[in-house]
Amino acid sequence: xxxxxxxxxGAGNGGLxxxxxxxxxxxxxxxxxxxxxxGGCATSFVRGRFEFEPSLHELxxxxxxxxMRSMVHIYRELGVKTDFLKExxxxxxxxxxxxxxxxxxxxxxxxxxxxMDEAAPGCRRQMETLFELNDLFDAAQIYMDDCGGVTGxxxxxxxxxxxxxxxxxxxSTDKLLxxxxxxxxxxxxxxxxxxxxxxxxxxxxxxxxxxxxxxYAQAQPYVPKNRSHGMTLAMVKVIQENGGEIRFNSExxxxxxxxxxxxxxxxxxxxxxxARKIISNIIPNNVMNLSKSRFTKKMMRKLANARKMGMSVxxxxxxxxxxxxxxxxxxxxxxxxxxxxxxxxxxxxxxYGFYIVNCLNVVLPDCSPRGTSxxxxxxxxxxxxxxxxxxxxxxKKYKNDLAKKYxxxxxxxxxxxxxxxxxxxxxxxxxTFARYLSTPNGTIYGYMSQTWDNVVNxxxxxxxENRVKNMKFCGGHSLRGDGYPSAFITGEMMAxxxxxxxxxxx
Amino acid sequence: MAKSLIxxxxxYPFVLSAIKRVIVVAKTPDTPVKPLGEYPANKLxxxxxxxxxxxxxxxxxxxxxxxxxxxxxxDTTRGTKNLAWFSAxxxxxxxxxxxxxxxxxxxxLSSSPRKxxxxxxxITVKRTEGxxxxxxxxxxxxxGTKVVASDPQGDFTYxxxxxxxxxxxxxxxxxxxxxxxxxxxxxxxxxxxxLTILYGSRTLEDAVxxxxxxxxxxxxxxxxxxxxxxxxxxxxxxxxxITAKLIESVAPKGEPYSLFLCGPQAMYExxxxxxxxxxxxxxxxxxxxxxxxxxxxxxxxxxxKKDAEYTITVRISGKEQKVPxxxxxxxxRALEAASIDAPNRCRSGRCGWCHSQLLSGEVYTPKxxxxxxxxxxxxxxxxxxxxxxxxxxxxxxxxxxxxx
Numbered sequence: 001x002x003x004x005x006x007x008x009x010g011a012g013n014g015g016l017x018x019x020x021x022x023x024x025x026x027x028x029x030x031x032x033x034x035x036x037x038x039g040g041c042a043t044s045f046v047r048g049r050f051e052f053e054p055s056l057h058e059l060x061x062x063x064x065x066x067x068m069r070s071m072v073h074i075y076r077e078l079g080v081k082t083d084f085l086k087e088x089x090x091x092x093x094x095x096x097x098x099x100x101x102x103x104x105x106x107x108x109x110x111x112x113x114x115x116m117d118e119a120a121p122g123c124r125r126q127m128e129t130l131f132e133l134n135d136l137f138d139a140a141q142i143y144m145d146d147c148g149g150v151t152g153x154x155x156x157x158x159x160x161x162x163x164x165x166x167x168x169x170x171x172s173t174d175k176l177l178x179x180x181x182x183x184x185x186x187x188x189x190x191x192x193x194x195x196x197x198x199x200x201x202x203x204x205x206x207x208x209x210x211x212x213x214x215x216y217a218q219a220q221p222y223v224p225k226n227r228s229h230g231m232t233l234a235m236v237k238v239i240q241e242n243g244g245e246i247r248f249n250s251e252x253x254x255x256x257x258x259x260x261x262x263x264x265x266x267x268x269x270x271x272x273x274x275a276r277k278i279i280s281n282i283i284p285n286n287v288m289n290l291s292k293s294r295f296t297k298k299m300m301r302k303l304a305n306a307r308k309m310g311m312s313v314x315x316x317x318x319x320x321x322x323x324x325x326x327x328x329x330x331x332x333x334x335x336x337x338x339x340x341x342x343x344x345x346x347x348x349x350x351x352y353g354f355y356i357v358n359c360l361n362v363v364l365p366d367c368s369p370r371g372t373s374x375x376x377x378x379x380x381x382x383x384x385x386x387x388x389x390x391x392x393x394x395x396k397k398y399k400n401d402l403a404k405k406y407x408x409x410x411x412x413x414x415x416x417x418x419x420x421x422x423x424x425x426x427x428x429x430x431x432t433f434a435r436y437l438s439t440p441n442g443t444i445y446g447y448m449s450q451t452w453d454n455v456v457n458x459x460x461x462x463x464x465e466n467r468v469k470n471m472k473f474c475g476g477h478s479l480r481g482d483g484y485p486s487a488f489i490t491g492e493m494m495a496x497x498x499x500x501x502x503x504x505x506x
Numbered sequence: 507m508a509k510s511l512i513x514x515x516x517x518y519p520f521v522l523s524a525i526k527r528v529i530v531v532a533k534t535p536d537t538p539v540k541p542l543g544e545y546p547a548n549k550l551x552x553x554x555x556x557x558x559x560x561x562x563x564x565x566x567x568x569x570x571x572x573x574x575x576x577x578x579x580x581d582t583t584r585g586t587k588n589l590a591w592f593s594a595x596x597x598x599x600x601x602x603x604x605x606x607x608x609x610x611x612x613x614x615l616s617s618s619p620r621k622x623x624x625x626x627x628x629i630t631v632k633r634t635e636g637x638x639x640x641x642x643x644x645x646x647x648x649x650g651t652k653v654v655a656s657d658p659q660g661d662f663t664y665x666x667x668x669x670x671x672x673x674x675x676x677x678x679x680x681x682x683x684x685x686x687x688x689x690x691x692x693x694x695x696x697x698x699x700x701l702t703i704l705y706g707s708r709t710l711e712d713a714v715x716x717x718x719x720x721x722x723x724x725x726x727x728x729x730x731x732x733x734x735x736x737x738x739x740x741x742x743x744x745x746x747x748i749t750a751k752l753i754e755s756v757a758p759k760g761e762p763y764s765l766f767l768c769g770p771q772a773m774y775e776x777x778x779x780x781x782x783x784x785x786x787x788x789x790x791x792x793x794x795x796x797x798x799x800x801x802x803x804x805x806x807x808x809x810x811k812k813d814a815e816y817t818i819t820v821r822i823s824g825k826e827q828k829v830p831x832x833x834x835x836x837x838x839r840a841l842e843a844a845s846i847d848a849p850n851r852c853r854s855g856r857c858g859w860c861h862s863q864l865l866s867g868e869v870y871t872p873k874x875x876x877x878x879x880x881x882x883x884x885x886x887x888x889x890x891x892x893x894x895x896x897x898x899x900x901x902x903x904x905x906x907x908x909x910x
Binding site for chain 2: 136435
């Protein structure tokens with residue numbers, strides 16, 4: 001009575017990767033997506049002459065160790081054809097205020113160490129240590145993978161050989177950087193990417209953050225040439241070429257279970273479709289809300305209630321009628337900080353604490369028509385930051401005020417004119433992401449990676465906490481936290497589990 | 507044992523955080539998971555963009571012999587309680603079906619955004635030659651007629667950070683509808699810009715809402731209306747067409763202004779040529795949706811066979827059918843002629859709602875209405891509303907989303 005081996009719910013990066021992996025392994029796969037295009041956050045939209053990226057800054061696409069899984073590996077193995085461009089710089093970071101600074105930090109291992117040491121003299125040794133730590137984290141993760149997960153590991157080996165992995169995995173980024181004796185300035189510069197994981201460094205898992213930063217630095221940030229929409233269409237192609245099926249405008253309205261509570265299928269457009277396995281790219285909160293309550297598990301309800309929602313963002317997308325050069329913009333990625341302490345940036349997030357401005361034309365000159373350029377502002381929102389009772393008629397003004405505030409601040413910081421060049425503007429807020437992603441308060445990161453809900457614990461507790469037989473979860477809310485690569489990796493991980501279970505007849 | 511690079515960091519917090527996880531989860535009460543609609547951002551998203559709006563006609567106002575305004579209220583029997591707020595200049599994609607006909611068409615909201623708070627939406631419809639939907643509405647819709655509308659759509663709206671403070675509306679015929687909404691939004695204080703409307707029509711009698719807009723301009727100095735009549739000389743109105751010279755004569759001196767154009771395609775062709783001489787930056791020229799594209803085979807550089815007939819093989823949710831389509835019929839129209847429901851909203855190539863995969867064959871998409879993304883071109887996706895077959899084609903079309 002099963003229509004498919006696997007149903008994948010949601011065609012975000014995680015869902016697409018899970019489906020492609022299953023299809024490639026010969027399983028019959030159906031992907032159901034509520035929108036008319038794939039990708040979730042990984043998409044693009046057109047306004048006038050411009051095609052905007054709604055969420056992508058840069059991809060941490062490659063890994064620092066040949067055995068570590070990465071998007072590049074996954075793409076190669078799946079046969080996804082899409083071109084990437086590499087960036088030479090990680091970021092330009094401008095810190096305002098009286099001990100402010102303005103530095104450009106280079107990518108590559110050597111480039112990063114050199115430019116950090118130039119910006120914060122004396123931190124060379126500590127930066128080298130960060131890379132060495134990351135090498136060890138890679139080795140530890142490969143060891144864990146080789147052991148077949150947490151349960152197969154020898155705790156003694158973990159502690160003796162990979163003790164620093166355990167140290168970093170249990171402590172915050174603040175603690176690790178202090179333990180290394182970084183100066184305030186070196187700390188500040190190192191913390192620039194905190195927003196990519198959405199926790200202030202006092203609550204940010206050190207292993208998670210250092211892995212991310214060092215991977216970006218070492219492998220260089222990537223940008224997809226055909227944009228995120230092209231990337232996800234490339235994935236769709238692979239799914240289809242391997243016999244998989246994808247249906248758009250097909251929102252799952254209910255998850256189905258057998259009497260023992262094992263997942264059996266879904267309801268979509270009024271039709272019941274059954275499969276041996278379900279892979280959900282949608283957040284467990286939504287899955288539970290779309291399941292009859294007697295089939296939801298106590299442990300999963302409690303976990304969902306205990307968790308905090310991860311970061312959402314406000315974005316201002318600008319199509320400008322002048323080139324980046326004419327405007328005086330030289331950098332792809334500029335981080336503007338109100339205070340050098342990243343924790344204060346988080347605390348001041350409602351008043352310029354921390355924002356990012358990207359100009360894709362710097363990496364991809366032809367991404368907009370000749371004589372134009374695009375700017376993309378990102379402002380952080382955390383659960384509860386969006387005003388409680390905003391009326392619909394107040395929303396347009398709210399969006400415009402938000403855009404104005406940040407554009408004017410950036411003009412002041414850079415000493416350039418942006419406002420008079422705006423040919424197209426679109427403003428997104430958590431409301432926009434709530435609308436398109438249907439995540440609680442529009443989170444784009446899934447659950448907040450709090451100290452107890454860090455990525456290591458998510459892996460450790462995975463099988464204990466997911467009590468639904470035949471159902472797996474992938475995507476930003478899953479084991480590896482947010483980001484395109486994390487979604488890819490969890491998609492592949494869940495697909496491999498499903499392939500194995502089906503092979504073993506489970 | 508490997509030498510630690512971070513000996514100052516203790517090992518035990520790793521275990522503590524795991525224990526903490528167990529304790530935190532254990533202590534959390536087992537209550538049902540909070541529904542999405544209770545989160546503020548989701549609540550506002552639902553209010554602004556409901557999946558659909560069930561409406562019924564409450565009143566029909568005959569504006570002229572061939573123009574009617576349909577006043578809608580929520581159809582509470584089908585679950586719509588409140589109408590979504592919108593930005594003046596937005597449109598609704600309205601679907602209607604009865605035993606004789608089914609259609610989906612975009613219509614600008616002609617009422618004030620404020621009226622949506624009183625649960626009123628208006629659209630104003632003009633009889634057009636060959637206009638299947640419009641003419642059917644004018645002839646058959648009565649008080650009580652039920653329709654399904656989308657959430658408010660479109661980007662023909664005033665954006666204060668982008669547009670000049672002074673907007674000149676260049677209007678042809680029923681293109682007045684979004685400007686009526688904008689004028690009310692200004693008068694109500696929901697929008698803040700100066701609006702001068704150059705309203706082109708054949709005669710003054712054809713220019714619906716003239717009296718109303720004149721009255722509004724008397725109470726609100728930000729609004730001005732100038733009728734431009736092509737077939738009638740009337741005191742106080744301009745005679746002729748909307749030319750560059752006329753635009754310049756009403757434009758603010760020494761200050762930037764934005765042109766908002768809304769009218770029939772013939773008007774765009776005429777005015778677009780005229781305004782070239784004004785040397786305005788593209789940012790100051792905004793067009794409402796182009797509307798459906800007709801007779802693509804007459805386009806310069808058209809490469810297909812003019813009178814060719816093709817077959818479209820269409821897959822929807824895995825089921826396949828075949829329909830005929832000639833070179834001058836859009837793929838969407840061909841599907842509709844065969845009573846196949848296919849998603850569509852703007853019908854002008856811009857919104858992407860009809861986004862479909864071209865599995866084989868070739869189509870022609872006129873440049874003016876090609877709103878696709880770079881990836882669509884690379885991987886073979888089309889907008890059926892403005893794609894015309896150049897060969898037999900196979901397409902995969904998503905189903906129309908089930909209305910909630």
